[in-house]
Amino acid sequence: LLSFYNWGRKSHVKTFAIGIDIGGTKTAIGLVDRQGQVKARHVIPTNLAISPTQMIQEIIYQVGRMLKGAAVDEEQVLGIGIGAPGPLDTKAGRISCPPNLPEWVDVAIVAEFEKHFPMPIAFENDATAAALAEKFFGAAQECQDFVYMTISTGIGAGLFLNGQLVTGARGNAGDIGHMMINPSYGTCICGQEGCFEWIASGTAISRKGSEIMGQPLSTKEIFQLYEEGHSLIVPYIEDVFRHIGIGCVSLINAFDPEKIVLGGGVTEVGAPLFEAVQRYVSRYALNPSGRKTPIVRAGLKQDAGLIGAASLIFGACHHPNFVES
Ligand SMILES: [Zn+2]
Secondary structure (H helix, E strand, O other): OHHHHHOOOOOOOOOEEEEEEEOOOEEEEEEEEOOOOEEEEEEEEOOOOOOHHHHHHHHHHHHHHHHHHOOOOHHHEEEEEEEEOOOEEOOOOEEOOOOOOOOOOOEOHHHHHHHHOOOOEEEEEHHHHHHHHHHHHOOOOOOOOEEEEEEOOOEEEEEEEOOEEEOOOOOOOOOHHHOEOOHHHOEOOOOOEOEHHHHHOHHHHHHHHHHHHOOOOOHHHHHHHHHOOOOOHHHHHHHHHHHHHHHHHHHHHHHOOOEEEEEOHHHHHOHHHHHHHHHHHHHHOOOOOHHHOOEEEOOOOOOHHHHHHHHHHHHHOOOOOOOOO
8 A cells, every 4th residue: 555655646535525514603614534534624704794606715715725735636535515504495506595694695506616626516404414414423323213403593403314314395494493482482583473593592592591681691601690590590591491392392293203413502501401301302292102202412513514514425425326426
């Protein structure tokens, strides 16, 4: 093998996928191997002051730089997976109108990448991508049926059912953040009353917690008060946990998963959340077996988004229409 390299030739075995996770504040780019290990990563701010086209050019430039820095040839890369916030249209390769990327209206992101790279490009919403990462490398490796839910700035889900990702007609399946949970909690930014993420996302906790405390506080600060046993915040956070339980019961009743995997910043509060949700599920899921559905922590924390995006390519390798060029 050494002498092979000494001839000055490079291995053309396709070992890596490039994962790109586009978020409202930052975009992570990574080179990921088939074991889910991140060989190189680069994080840049998602610059909302420039046009989406300019931002995509910047991402494309950074992909080239990363490959060069890691001494990896394009020939060694299976493809590029892109995860982006919804709403989007994966069939058309377009980002439609994500609330946290306000200027990104009907952006043909896949076509831009195809202009620069000859390899396959995969594109899904970020929660769907993260679900696939949990299936390949995380907390759901043995599952044929599970729901991945992320609770952070917003709430979203990735559905893996009957042994495959369920994406819907345009890639927006699992947009559970705007599933109505409790209309008495007021009107969500989407216009509907009582959406899940209006009640239980990190943004909601910061908003409502600040209201209770009469001063602007971050989600982290609210959870600090919760851990200190603050008399107003403890019942409030318990109410949030109960609503996450309600959301999980709806998912269990709708999809009959083997488990629900919870990820995202809000889940860092840990045991109190998982215990409260498990307790709620054990009481209110309709099916007796559903009441036993384990609610578990995501296996991937750091780099979950970009490993998820890269996983779309590893997933595509098992797809009958996928041919390695
Ligand atoms: Zn909503």
